[in-house]
Amino acid sequence: MLVFRGLPAQIPFPEMTAVTFGNFDGVHLGHQAILRTLVQTAKAKGLRSVVITFFPHPLKILAPERAPTLLQSLEDRLESLEGALVDCTVVVPFTLDFASLTAQAFLDRLVNNLKMNTLVVGEDARFGAQRQGDISFLRSASARMNFELLVVESQMASDKRISSSRIRKLLAAGEVQEAALLLSRPFSITGEVVRGEGRGRELGFPTANLLSDAETMPMFGVYACQVEAMGKLWLSAVHNGPIPTFGCKRPALEAHIIGFNGELKGHRIRVLFHKFLRPIQKFENSDALRAQIRKDVEETLKFFGQG
Numbered sequence: 482m483l484v485f486r487g488l489p490a491q492i493p494f495p496e497m498t499a500v501t502f503g504n505f506d507g508v509h510l511g512h513q514a515i516l517r518t519l520v521q522t523a524k525a526k527g528l529r530s531v532v533i534t535f536f537p538h539p540l541k542i543l544a545p546e547r548a549p550t551l552l553q554s555l556e557d558r559l560e561s562l563e564g565a566l567v568d569c570t571v572v573v574p575f576t577l578d579f580a581s582l583t584a585q586a587f588l589d590r591l592v593n594n595l596k597m598n599t600l601v602v603g604e605d606a607r608f609g610a611q612r613q614g615d616i617s618f619l620r621s622a623s624a625r626m627n628f629e630l631l632v633v634e635s636q637m638a639s640d641k642r643i644s645s646s647r648i649r650k651l652l653a654a655g656e657v658q659e660a661a662l663l664l665s666r667p668f669s670i671t672g673e674v675v676r677g678e679g680r681g682r683e684l685g686f687p688t689a690n691l692l693s694d695a696e697t698m699p700m701f702g703v704y705a706c707q708v709e710a711m712g713k714l715w716l717s718a719v720h721n722g723p724i725p726t727f728g729c730k731r732p733a734l735e736a737h738i739i740g741f742n743g744e745l746k747g748h749r750i751r752v753l754f755h756k757f758l759r760p761i762q763k764f765e766n767s768d769a770l771r772a773q774i775r776k777d778v779e780e781t782l783k784f785f786g787q788g
Contacts (some may be wrong), residue, residue, distance in 0.1 A: 483742050485571045488594055492531070492569075495539060497598035500591055501524040502533035502608065504645070507552035508561035508663050510605065510783040511636040511643040516565040518633050528598055529568045533591075533692065534577040535693040542575055550696035552645055557671060571595075578753055584609025588622055599629040606632075630682045655700035655757040667707070670695040670734070674745040681737060684771045686778070688720075688735040689745045691752065703758045706783040708738050709751040715741050715786050718777040719752055721727065725763035739778060756784050 483493075503511050523530035527670060535554050542546035550778060553561065555572065562570050565586060568607070572580065582590075587609055591597040600619065608614040623630040631704050636643045643663050651660040663668045672693030681688035689708070708717040713730030717736045723729055736752055740747075758780050764770040 482559075482567055483569040484559060484568070486574075488533070488571055488573055488590060490594060492529070492595050494529055496527065496529045497596045498531045498569075499526065499528045499599040499601060500531045500533065500595055500597045501601040503535075503606070504589075505532065505534050505558060505562065505601070506538070506563070506645045507648055508558060509643055509645065510638070513565065513665060514636050515601055515603055515633045516562070516567060518631060520566050522571060522599055522601065522631060525666070528601065530566075531595055531597075532562055532567050532570045533573055534562070534570060535573050537575055539575050539580065542577060543580060549646065549649060552648060552668070552697050554671065554694065557669075559560065574577060578587060579665060581610050584614030584618055585622070587614070588626065591626065592626055596770040597628055598633060601633060604632050604634055612626075625678045635732045645702075652699045655702055656702065657699055657754040658756060663754070666754055668699065669751050669753045670698070671749060672734070673750045674748050674750060675732075676746060677735065680724075681735060684767060684774060686718075686737045686774045688737050689750060691734040691736065691750065693734060698732075698734075699754055700757070701761050702763070703777050704754050705756040705758055707753040707755065708736050708737065709753065710741070710745055711740065711743065715739065716751075716781055716787065717752070717783045718758070718774065719754070720761075725761065726767075737774065737778065739781065747774070754788055 499522050501515055501517055506770040520530050538548055538551060548604060548778060584687055595775045604616060619630050641647065648660050648663050670693050672691040673690045674689045677688060677690035699721060704721065706717045708715045715738045717738045719736045721734050722732050724733060754771065759779055764773065
């Protein structure tokens, strides 16, 4: 997948394009329906598929106090878009100058810079200064500017629209299994393994301590997870939050990777959250904590059918 940082003055391939645009935070089932239509349409018409995504989130520029936490880093978002078989992604830096573009000026750039033949959008699409562009505007513009408009219906689950904000609420409640259904994959966090305090090793359950810049984290608790490390997937019991038994108020993300005995410090790993096991607890002593961690490991193995 080609990636452009900023809207190119001219797309560097001869074919015309099928285009979609949006934040695509999380690349959930609703986004995937749009991407599927985009890629299939491009293939059928002999076009290149192009996704325009924005970074940072527009609200971080326009109304920082209302800006949501992102479900994915930009790197992970691009990886998900590539997995959807998109030909090209344009990452547009969202600035006040860009926010001032009228809906018509934005469409002009798509047609002139990207040789847009087809535009694919969700039924709730809004864009341009003061969000003046909507489906009605696009229907009129498609006739005037000679491009095809395809509108994809919102995807539903349990009679509610699938959205990034709905997934954030599920994660905040620890409902990672329900979030995974809406994402079509487990929610995950990537980061670098850093040196910890060594308490896990002293307890007989060494942990990989993750330093992550993830904006969205699941509710504090212990989870049954998988960890992607050293080219493999490992089962893992993961602690996310403070450690009250040792008086640690600062949240920590610590993964006991079952059966792994290597060194991960300095490596980047991915933690995939599959099931909430229990809330954070304060234990009377190390022995009580050790016994509970053993139960957490047993529950993790049981969840993955290995208990």
